[in-house]
Amino acid sequence: MPVRIGVIGVGVMGGEHARLLAHEVSGSEVVAVFDVDPQRAGQVAAATGARSHDDPMVLVKDEQVDAVVVASSDPTHEQFVLAALAAAKPVLCEKPLAPDVAGCGRILDAEVELGRRLVSVGFMRRYDQGYRALKDVLDGGRVGRAVMLHCTHRNASIAPGLDSSALISGSAVHEIDIARWLLDEELTAVTVHTPRRGAGATGTQDPLFLVFESASGVLVDVEVFGNAGYGYEVRAELVADHGTVSLDSPPPTALRSDGGVARVVPADWRGRFAEAYRRELQDWVASVEAGTLPGTASAWDGYVATEVAQVGIRALETGQRQTLELREKPALYA
Amino acid sequence: MPVRIGVIGVGVMGGEHARLLAHEVSGSEVVAVFDVDPQRAGQVAAATGARSHDDPMVLVKDEQVDAVVVASSDPTHEQFVLAALAAAKPVLCEKPLAPDVAGCGRILDAEVELGRRLVSVGFMRRYDQGYRALKDVLDGGRVGRAVMLHCTHRNASIAPGLDSSALISGSAVHEIDIARWLLDEELTAVTVHTPRRGAGATGTQDPLFLVFESASGVLVDVEVFGNAGYGYEVRAELVADHGTVSLDSPPPTALRSDGGVARVVPADWRGRFAEAYRRELQDWVASVEAGTLPGTASAWDGYVATEVAQVGIRALETGQRQTLELREKPALYA
């Protein structure tokens, strides 16, 4: 029997999740969708064969719904995840788990109280073939221990209203999660350097250059450039004792024309991580079906990502290196 | 309701198809499998939740089976495809459709007689993101019309018993199909050049260098090297009026170690085309469900591939350029 899924929030992200779950993922069907825009909800419902709900809380409790995907606006994540936990249903929540540490804490408390891990956070890079290959080389011991991780995260442009803190909590938070996953340890401090503003920066500090320190002393530097102009690009180079592994994910073809040989840079994250999203959903659905733990980021990972991002914002605002202290890690996430 | 699929032949290729259809493709389930090795059939049946049949002809007619995948040994393809046509069921047959032109002809006749297109041939490269990108550039007019297509097709090694004709009918046949698909026209002549044998060639002429001519005069040259030693690699460069597009599908990461910066070359076709196989099956299942035509190669494409490969073998054996004449194309494939 397919896993019956309800999707809360079917904008760009949630709509694509619904499409994948209905048409590209094995073992799932979309039975219910909700969106603050009822028309959009109706369209996605029609395209996926789902029913459109007008109350997300009812959707979560619906007996026809086995598991929930949360892709609504950031501030609403907490309540839906808590509702899913209350209904004892698996939930895959887009990042952030919650925008504030307190909200993440309440989710952790609820899940620990329940005693079962039901919450996944949508840090899809963990399913990217490139990051997997990078981790395989590191874990295989071929280049020794990690020493540094250089990261680049560029968007062609971001919404004009976004301020610098959004570059950390919305963009660099992906590097925060992937660095923890790659290195298999926590980040403990962060310094933010602020270069001159790029021409595309609209009234905010853009780009940022963040330097994180891990528990074992690995330095993780991250360029986050929201208005890089030329396209969307995520790159990394892991520097280790005896060698390095770099991730650049070149597209499969090169074009020779007009005096140059060129490869396309994608316009945004959708093309770049389309396959990672599908793999993430497939793994999650299979694990829900089998009653096992998926390879997704956990509620603990979601909490830490928010915590580190908040400390990064403090480092930006104060201009000072900030250290961070995590709450005690519950045994549930060992 | 999922499409219920029967798989005939569950060796390396058919077994992977069964796994994908059961666990990675949306809308399908594997309900029946057959293999000449009953133990292997049993294992795949257990892993996919299917029933193991002991008669493939019964499997094709089974009312529980909506559609059939044929991945058995080459000489057996024809009978199973004809049986599927007789049962009016969609069938996806691994290449070759049939090893000989006469067999392909009988399938064409049967499908034309039936008056509906039910046969797909598993030329999975049509679903590779790289070839798609290459075709998009060509079709978009950005570099003008095609003039030449340089192709490289290398295996680390092939089975010792294979002779040179197998390099054409088993390997270069992929380039034959993809060239027709990219250029959207037929190949009309072929010359085979034979270089000295590589050290890995075991009693046969390996590599081969084939030069095809298309109806409009495009030259398609193909290096087929069965024992290239270092890995599996498929590359192409399309040369057009004003530029070229090259396909090399680099892996996402590069390793710096021991005095070099390197990218992995896959050991065989499975890694290289894993995603193409999944997309092919997904498209086929969706089209079966919707009752529409998939983007797969048709019985006509399967027939032409075998015809061109056979003429290539004749060119190899005679040392002379050979021209070819196709049978008239039935209106069903217009």
Add this chain to the structure above:
Amino acid sequence: MPVRIGVIGVGVMGGEHARLLAHEVSGSEVVAVFDVDPQRAGQVAAATGARSHDDPMVLVKDEQVDAVVVASSDPTHEQFVLAALAAAKPVLCEKPLAPDVAGCGRILDAEVELGRRLVSVGFMRRYDQGYRALKDVLDGGRVGRAVMLHCTHRNASIAPGLDSSALISGSAVHEIDIARWLLDEELTAVTVHTPRRGAGATGTQDPLFLVFESASGVLVDVEVFGNAGYGYEVRAELVADHGTVSLDSPPPTALRSDGGVARVVPADWRGRFAEAYRRELQDWVASVEAGTLPGTASAWDGYVATEVAQVGIRALETGQRQTLELREKPALYA
């Protein structure tokens, strides 16, 4: 004491040679120049501190001239090289040594008669760092013996008047020489395939696709495209028993802009082979000074290049594979 050089022909090529010999090569000075255009000769003379001659034959015999560079129009090469031999002076002649086999033969005869090797032919690719690296890998035995050599030779555009034979004698002749040098053996046969014409081809067959066979059976295929449109590009891939070496000479930087990451393709051969020309001249000057043999192509190499190119033109004109027979190799070139 510097080697005093006279340069005959100071157009684009000879003018650059004069500049290099005067300002970038150690141990040489340009003392005399001649050109059919006296004004051009005067300008180059002024820029290099040389004297402008009005008779090239007098220049060759001039006691102030130790060695001669010939970069005049192709049909005049022979007479100047013969004059240099008559004067027993080292001469570096731009390719072709002579446009016809008979002319090359007369030079061979004269040099053999003299009994000393004084003639160099300007196949500068032998000094390109990329081809050197390629040859080093092959000679080092790392990939086994050569099996095939795939070559690409494209110009952005060529002079409208040039016909197809010039693509062979003027362009592919570089691949003829470099293949002989890389493989250290002679070419013995050639077939020419003619694709449809590119849009840039003005009244001639362009591109051509040549397939040479070497004495040991290595296949050397060459795409020569005179009006490739997008730039000047020379590439090669040597396929050997256990691996391949490819030459693409990427420029040192990559530009990310406008949705792509790109490397520049040079507009013509000058940028691509500037360093090879300098190294060739430096090696030649040093050998003249030391009285040793330089690493340049010899008169024998120049003769063979013309011979093979002529047979290639015959293959183009007849549409048939042509074999070739070289004259006996004089002991002087052993």
Add this chain to the structure above:
Amino acid sequence: MPVRIGVIGVGVMGGEHARLLAHEVSGSEVVAVFDVDPQRAGQVAAATGARSHDDPMVLVKDEQVDAVVVASSDPTHEQFVLAALAAAKPVLCEKPLAPDVAGCGRILDAEVELGRRLVSVGFMRRYDQGYRALKDVLDGGRVGRAVMLHCTHRNASIAPGLDSSALISGSAVHEIDIARWLLDEELTAVTVHTPRRGAGATGTQDPLFLVFESASGVLVDVEVFGNAGYGYEVRAELVADHGTVSLDSPPPTALRSDGGVARVVPADWRGRFAEAYRRELQDWVASVEAGTLPGTASAWDGYVATEVAQVGIRALETGQRQTLELREKPALYA
């Protein structure tokens, strides 16, 4: 008449300079050499046709010597440069101009006093084709103004005795100079981050991660890794308003073997910057001959490099961001 050059210090670096000046640079000859090791001096003298001196101060004053190259041990640079200034002879001094700011200051004072620029400092990267291309793109305005510059500087290994400050004054000093040259402005502050030590680090902090700030606010980050293990590599990416330019200087060939496609990373700086050294020397010799200013780094550039490196060392030692104040720039260097 060739420029007659005396070389002080003919170890690895000075010996190569002598070789280039004698055999690869137009317009120069080496007439005198000195080394603390008389045997080494004798060998280089023999190979270049020079005389071996036993007193470097006499060498500088020797009437046969038109210009001086200083490649002796760092602490001796100052005295030889001052002697050359006293003798009013052009001098090309390897970096550092002097290891301490005071020494650099005395050279500046002497040159200003003399009123003519005679001092060049051997920051050879300014002559690297890659850095030139990078600067051309920036200066051409194609990508807007610079915002960040990411630099990587790795050696396979460094001498065991070297401490961390040598990573700044000996290695990162190249990035200090090239950043000033590329950006055409001064650096004003520096922070040093210290990751865990790599396995190759012998009793010292290696690698270092430095973050410089320029006057206009460009961030320049530099990874300096003395014992990176796998080879010598210098890379950079200039991030600008609308795009980036990255420098990686790939070698001309790629090797396919053993499951990978690889390009060689040079073992040390000699291979990587061989051509830059030659160009630097050629430009310097030509300018000496013509009595014009070369494109080399000036005494002012040498002073600033030492000043910034010293402040970097202070930042490393204190763990604090350090700002820096340069002395007033004499009009001579405007």
